[in-house]
Amino acid sequence: MLNQENAPMTTDGIQVRDVVVNQVYRTKNYERFTSLEGNRDLNVFHYERLKKSIKEIDLSEANPILVNENFEIIDGQHRYAVCKELNKPIYYLLVKGYGLKEVQILNMNMKNWRMEDYIEGYCKMGKTEYLYLSSFLKQHKLGVTNSLTILCSWGSETGNNLMNGSLTLTNKERGIVVSDWLNQLKPFYSGTARRSFITAMVKCYSIPKFDFNILIQKLAYQQTKMIDCVDTKNYLILLEEIYNYRSKGDKLRFF
Secondary structure (H helix, E strand, O other): OEEOOOOOOOOOOOOHHHOOOOOEEEEOOHHHOEEOOOOOOOOHHHHHHHHHHHHHOOOHHHOOEEEOOOOEEEEOHHHHHHHHHOOOOEEEEEOOOOOHHHHHHHHHHOOOOOHHHHHHHHHHOOOHHHHHHHHHHHHHOOOHHHHHHHHOOOOHHHHHHHHHOOOOOOOHHHHHHHHHHHHHHOOOOOOOOOHHHHHHHHHHHOOOOOOHHHHHHHHOOOHHHOOOOOOHHHHHHHHHHHHOOOOOOOOOOOO
8 A cells, every 4th residue: 555645644754653564655755764874885877777767667656665764775775866866756665673684685685687787788878998898808708707807806896896887997908918818828728718727827927027928839849738727826836837847047936
């Protein structure tokens, strides 16, 4: 049952104890609502996509936001922000006792967007770094995480930056060089797309005296040594052994 704005049971100006739990309410009292501390920041791509959708067909009444007894938004912060900007009523459902734990459970149970979806969305918004990443992905076909490992670094912060629209590709030059190395290594090794191997090659890039041409020359007669390894460290041990085979003078250390 929906409580209309002009009905006796709106929440504008009444005490929370008077509110019927699990009933949908409507209001334009935007200042009544607050963000829950610890909840995720707004995502600009989600926001713009949702705004366009609500402008075309507003289904907010059928999809109310969830708030607790303190009117902290548990679920629907993007819907709230868009409706506020568009001066549309907020439809909400009050659920007492909900907090950050319930927010996290709701987020986990929602269908997760793929990283490719975020990249495509931000490309449509004309974001330069995402356009570069998209082009890199199409050219080298290494996958998102492998590509980001080369172009910047991979970790939770990188993933969060990608999703919230603030991705910065700090090592584009390294990306060009290492992706070229991987292409040249394909005739010698079938596992060039393995993340631990790619991370090892990124490490090689950072070694001052490393000469990729020497590695290729040594692999020409040691190809059988190039096998799958369990992790990056073991790849580096293997590459060091191949690189230094029959070397004269000081041998190059990879770690």
